[in-house]
Amino acid sequence: MQKPTLELQIQTLPDSPGVYQYYDKDGKILYVGKAKNLKKRVASYFNKVHDTAKTNVLVKKIVSIQHIVVPTETDALLLENNLIKTLQPRYNVLLRDDKSYPWICIKKEPFSRIFSTRRMVKDGSEYFGPYTSFKTVNTILELIKELYPLRTCNYDLSPSNIAAGKFKVCLEYHIGNCKGPCEGLESLENYQKQVDAIREILKGNFKESMKDFKSIMMHLAQELHFEEAQKIKDKITILENYQSRSTIVNPKITNIDVFSIISDQAAAYVNFLQISHGAIIRSHTMEIKKKLEETDEELITLAIIELRERFQLLSTEIIVPFKIDLGENLKITVPQLGDKKHILDLSIRNAKFYRIEQLKQLQIVDPDRHTNRIMAQMQKDLRLPLEPRHIECFDNSNIQGTNPVAACVVFKDGKPSKKDYRHFNIKTVEGPDDFASMTEVVYRRYKRLLDEKQSLPQLILIDGGKGQLSAALKSLDALELRGKISIIGIAKRLEELFYPGDSVPLYLDKKSETLKVLQQLRNEAHRFGITHHRDKRSKEALQSSIESIPGIGEKTMFTLLQHFKSVKRLKLATQNEITAVIGVSKAKKIVDFYKTVTNE
Structure with missing residues (x-):
């Protein structure tokens, strides 16, 4: 059977949501796109001249079209994202980077250890993150260490090993950083309560830890154990200071993701903030290189899908700078004022600063690309x-x-x-x-x-x-x-x-x-x-002086002006000073001329 023409392929496309794929004459994939109406979207590529050369080149290369029909536009969005990452078409933006981000792990074991790692092992352990910098991870781990005395050793603290007396307490026990579970000096139940409190902190919820510490402090004070009560009070202060640094909006605002975008002709920068109990628990900015005529709405939608998948985000509300469609299961908020607008503005600021930083680096590392970007923007x-x-x-x-x-x-x-x-x-x-x-x-x-x-x-x-x-x-x-x-x-x-x-x-x-x-x-x-x-006025002044002095030519006057720098200084010079430059005869003519002019 003869292969259908491109025009025939377009005419027979369905009026349904779906994903379309463009291929060249060699069968290589060029572009993957999503559409609410496949027929209308694909036809729009071929019935007009596009503003950018890249889009016109893409259209000329298209030889065949494939499509996948899906139930809803949201399904099309998710499928498009997966196909772009799998097939990596030449003309699609790629929302990816090669970084391996750190996580905080609560190890599944008796007397759980808590540590940072770049590797996720599927052994039942809990992982919080990924975080976009080790600085954030280290700050959180230092906070946990100051609040809760946990073990740092990697012994197998099974009940049988502890009962057999296989282990001895180390220096961490003697300096108060560990309560010695290896020798049975701390119960598993008490240790687990601390792990539960740490889990809430990692989720951004400081309320329960604060409540527990205050309860313990009041009990110790009533029992007249003032020294121990003071130590607990110090922990409350540490927690309050950390929370006040983290909380930038109303603590009632919880489980919200914030996305903003700043773009120019060549690239877009999408910033993401994850908010829990009024605290920023994660921030990340992604750069997206534009390939065709992608709008901010298209780019931020692709970025949200990618970032929610990468960071395993489960929030049901998203704050964005303008209306977008991400399906029925997500609440999309475009704030105009109040705390939510404040946090959106903060996200936009982060995106702007990141863009400035990247452009400065680009100007140094790749000046040609920097020039191309400015020309396209102009x-x-x-x-x-x-x-x-x-x-x-x-x-x-x-x-x-x-x-x-x-x-x-x-x-x-x-x-x-x-x-x-x-x-x-x-x-x-x-x-x-x-x-x-x-x-x-x-x-x-x-x-x-x-x-x-x-x-x-x-x-x-x-x-x-x-x-x-x-x-x-x-x-x-x-x-x-x-x-x-x-x-x-x-x-x-x-x-x-x-x-x-x-x-x-x-x-x-x-x-x-x-x-x-x-x-x-x-x-x-x-x-x-x-x-x-x-220069023209000076030259005319010089010309008038030259023409006025009998017996003095242009070359002589130029030599004098080079030496004295101006006609005014020449007039004030003595005959000896002028003689040293052009000789006695010509010097006398100049001095006599200016004397005559002055006397007149």
Whole structure:
């Protein structure tokens, strides 16, 4: 039977929830996706041109489609997650890392030991975690050690071995860190009560341990055992201090998972906080590399499924920054105020700090990838058809209407390309007319690039608002470049970005990398223009001095200015000082000239 065409495969897909898989001509899997309606979702890939090149490349490579129908969208979500991890398709984001996280183990044995481990052994022991850092694990184990005297030895403390007197107490017993169960000095029942209390602490519940300690302390005080009562009071203080450090919301908030997401064009960062009795008992941030046009809703949904599976989370309520669908068994909360909003904000802060840290590392380790990420982000933020790999910025400089000049600075891949900077002396405009000057320099710049068949920029940035932008557009229209080069204006006061034909400006986040690049361009153009303006004024002052002194040529004057640094210092110099530089004859002419000017 002949293999069905791709169009036929799409037409015969069911209108049901399920998972679809795309394959290339060699039978290699390209992408796995989920859908509420398989037919509509798959068809959407083929009936439009996508915004990103990667998605368009993916669509061109698809030769065949397979699908699996499931009862609900939630089932599709879970199946998609499993298939992505199993098949690892090229165009899917991979929610995985190679870290082996530490656990706290309560060993299944008489007089249970409690310790940290990276290996889970299925022998009936209890494991709490995994924790995302050993620092957290060590802090919890130190707290337990301060509160409860447990054994640290690995003896087999079976009733028969203890009765046979096989073991002797060690130093830990003598310094008060263990009560000597190895010699039968502590009962299994009493030891087990301590293990039960530790189990509650590991779950984030400090209430029962606090209650027990207070009861024991009151009993000892009534029996006039004040020294022992003080020791118990010290334990209560330790527990209270630990709890106050851990509790950041209302202690009534219990068994809740918090997820937040921060994303840019290249990656997303999902932070997860696990809350129990108002305390954070686990925190983790995951980086997800984007492959196609995944939305924040899609990415955080995939991350929640993965993290709940990895950390064995059983909570029935999840706090997220926006509405998502995770099935009927989970309560999804999007808080607007109160303690739950406070904890969500904390999660967002953690995600932001993690992103900043990763970007700094990326800039050092992989500068090319860092540049690619910024270019992609600028294209998205500025709504450009292409990445702005080549940007040119124009700025006019005329101080009190004199010496009008303009500057053009060039950035390539987000960095200054100083060899491409250009100065312009205004030729056709009389007086201080910034708009006409902008029209002139933009025309001259791109007329020359076109005549010399040089590459044009993807973006032109004009230092100014609507008026300056309109002036620059006149030149692009005259050169028939409108639409071939993107152009925007940046107004200094509120950092407003103006687009041709749009009266409403665009405002970027003040901390965004895109705005920082644009500000750097604008400031560099201003600096470069002002420098040229000063040089031009100085040169004119020098020229007027040269022309006024009979018998003194340009070369001689240049030699003098190199030595004295300015015309003012030359005027104040003595004849001997000038003679030492250019000789007696010429020195006398200069001194006589300036004396005559002064006397007049």
